[in-house]
Amino acid sequence: MLSTVSRAFEVLSLFTPDESQWGATGVARRLDLSKSSAHDLLRSLWELGMLERQPGGQYHLGLGLLALSQQVASVQPWLGAARREMAALAHQTGEIIHLSVLHHGSLLHLEDAHPPGGGEHLGVPPPGLASAQVPPQCSAMGKALLSALPWPQVLELIQRQGLGSLTVNSINTADELQTELQRVRERGYAYDVEEAFPGVCCIAVPVRGAGGQVKAAMSMSVPSPRFAQLKQERRAQLLEAGYHLERVLNAEEALLMAQ
Structure with a gap:
């Protein structure tokens, strides 16, 4: 069955x-x-x-x-807050914003937010390549999500699924991944510098709920030339959006618990 x-x-x-x-x-x-x-x-x-x-x-x-997706949204009210924050960030930056979770060891894409005009095509994955086909360690979102897991659990995942590479910049050893995840935990954000798709860089932050548990990862895709110029600015904007979303989620969860 x-x-x-x-x-x-x-x-x-x-x-x-x-x-x-x-x-x-x-x-x-x-x-x-x-x-x-x-x-x-x-x-x-x-x-x-x-x-x-x-x-x-x-x-x-x-x-x-x-119909099923609408039911999921009704029992996951935090998605509404995430959509609003993503839309505001896309409008502010002109970049494309993504939201994903880790589901059975694979990336599960939830939402995109496009700026007015749709954003540059370089800021999105190539057509036909679903997020589930992107090994988590190759993407900023995947690194942000993996960094919330104990290393033995991450090691079990990569031993079961392997470490697939998509570009010459992809992480392809367990030692390299462990070092990178520790770096992500320390600084609170993850980078993907053309590790999933040539010409595309990403920044991602984990999104935590009231108990500190990571619910999802929010990321911003930036064409590589613009990333080189605006890396610090875009990182600051994404971090601020992530902090604001967490404050909203914490307030909403506290309200639900009080009812």
């Missing part, structure tokens, strides 16, 4: 803005399944409302997922 659920999640994870339709042949090839197994998974997800079927045996994401 667990294997079937895992496979269903893998199928849903294939759907991206740039690969929005999938059929049994493509799913079977990508996930190394038999075509009949891929067909059964797609049909089951369609029957549950998670997918919608198109002519020619193709599927795209269904409204059932939208």
